[in-house]
Amino acid sequence: MGKKFLKVVQVGEVQDKLLDSFSIEPLFKSIPVNYSSGYFLAEDISSILDIPPFDKSLVDGFAVRSSDIKGANASNPAMLSVLKEVKIGTKPDVLLEKGTAVFVPTGGYLPEGADCVVMIEYTDSLNNSLFVMKDVAPNKNVLRTGVDVKYGELVLKKGERITPRSIGVLKSAGIKLIKVFKPVKIGLFSTGDELSDQYPLPIGKIYDYNRISLMSQMLKDGFTPTDYGILKDDPDILELNLKRALSENNVVVMSGGTSKGNFDFTVSVINKMGSPGVLIHGLNVSPGKPSVFGVVQGKLIAGLSGNPLAATLIYLIIVKDLIMKKLSLVSDRISVIGELTENVPSKKGRSEIVIGFLSVDSDRNIIQPIFSESAFVTTLQKGNGFFVIPQNKEGLYKGEKVKFEIW
């Protein structure tokens, strides 16, 4: 349990080092599709219907046999006899015989025997006779059964998050109940005697940015955070709360303990609690160097720096990604290439994460890096994402292209 020698780890190596050493017991529930927005699917979903479920007219017009109106035009119309019309929402009980036509509204069910619909604008009626003034090809103005989705076709994959658009597809596919992942439970607390949630703010304290911000982000990410508050800088209190949070959650995220002494006792408490204990102790990245990752009772513990920039970014690029990867959840993060509006200095030998604001300037995507002297909370507020300067670069130049991650 003593001190281990742990060297600073590259951000790109974190997954390799951690992914196999912790687990998240996946829990599932069955819910109605109607209430499933934002959940991650826990099963592949195949359609139990054809979409559309019947040959559907795309226009208001007459269902006909294309062979009956071959060559028809305004000066030489085809004459057909009109059967009763199709009521929308019902299956027509007629068989369309040669030489006949049936009115079908947009969305209506094409009668058997018809293979196309001629728009009402190209027809004329007299008593029970219909004059068709246009030649129409087979399948014209018809959406054939199953042409969007076939019965049995996979429509959504396990791990995908249900969006406002895919929820409609699930519904259209005839799915009533689906199996989803219960949201991953994350226990969250901060440590640090300088932190406070009290009003008014006691002298010598600062408000705890990280918990409120991370909780809000975790909810957006589809996880369920539980707040364990601010802990005093005390190894026994930390151990007690870590134990409780571990037993009640899938993952524990703590932030704070920014000072050297604090960082050290966080590490020793995690190591004391069980094997393998701390696995990563320091990342070769700025901000976020003083990050600790450990595994106790098979569960991931992430100790983030108290610096709001570091806590936010390391949560987003490491903790969130680890959880998603562990459960094979599909990420919906969008990356964009953009040009830097300014030089961005960086120290060679460690990677640097820079917050920026992506926008469009005529026909270019530009990224305004948001600089700050240190851990400014307003830096986070001013950005809409971030980019990484790799460790082998000594900064980036104005106009250089970077891959920007929208958060």
Add this chain to the structure above:
Amino acid sequence: MGKKFLKVVQVGEVQDKLLDSFSIEPLFKSIPVNYSSGYFLAEDISSILDIPPFDKSLVDGFAVRSSDIKGANASNPAMLSVLKEVKIGTKPDVLLEKGTAVFVPTGGYLPEGADCVVMIEYTDSLNNSLFVMKDVAPNKNVLRTGVDVKYGELVLKKGERITPRSIGVLKSAGIKLIKVFKPVKIGLFSTGDELSDQYPLPIGKIYDYNRISLMSQMLKDGFTPTDYGILKDDPDILELNLKRALSENNVVVMSGGTSKGNFDFTVSVINKMGSPGVLIHGLNVSPGKPSVFGVVQGKLIAGLSGNPLAATLIYLIIVKDLIMKKLSLVSDRISVIGELTENVPSKKGRSEIVIGFLSVDSDRNIIQPIFSESAFVTTLQKGNGFFVIPQNKEGLYKGEKVKFEIW
């Protein structure tokens, strides 16, 4: 009240035509910052604290007067006498006199009289004497009071949506309660005898994609949708439900009524219900041409096409934008310039909205247009946004740059 002559309107003209003709009575509530994520601010927020609220050390080290260690280096260290250390989270009760040093942990409160912090690594102690082996400039390793945000400084503007990052800024600024907009209430229903929510699906019917998808999208957008279900194709039923939805909501969105007859009775019901009635009857855009916008009792009614692509897109680019503009809510939609991976045909004379998938291909942003024969629900699921082909263009070429809107 009779039929009015209404010409097809350009998408870009809709706001001009509608924005002043309806109103949304803004309703507010006061909520704790802790629960404010996702709400729109109804007031400007100024910080009631300096951030940081005191001169804060950024490192573990000794607070000193920079003048005391001028020129110090390893071979010629400055000697200072050490006073008791600063406990984190408390205001030090010492005044740092000339020739003295006080240990301050990261995040600790700088004692009065000190103007910089020298990292512990550059010091050596012997009894009560401290040897400083580095010259440190004023303000070094110190975050000065208010350098991030000054007391009274505006931190968030009215109309901005509270994000995981800005909620932390509100907290840090000492704000406990904020005034937010109560979510705009949107009454939502579909019309069409072909639509169903029943399991199993009755023959001749299709499931209603639009309501479930729009509800989910509206919730994401910070609105509160109320579902009035599927209405039968009947003017009296439509009128009854429109009345009820209008009285219970700020805005009413209906979809369906795709057939010509249906579209016509929707228009006449809206016109019958009050003045000014229907203001826009048809948009010069595909998909979405059969869209109706009217105002009754001062409230906006949007009648969207039953086509899922049209309903989704016209909601996003018109209805949502109208609501946000009306209340001066700040949009967080992100646009990106990207290159088309294929030619996209389009009819000259009307604008066209095309769904696409934006991704990164080495150092370029590429947009894969998602084509479909007609209103395929899977088209919506495959995209991550859309772009508009202006009406004066006859399609776009592969490689051409377009402005893509991420949804």
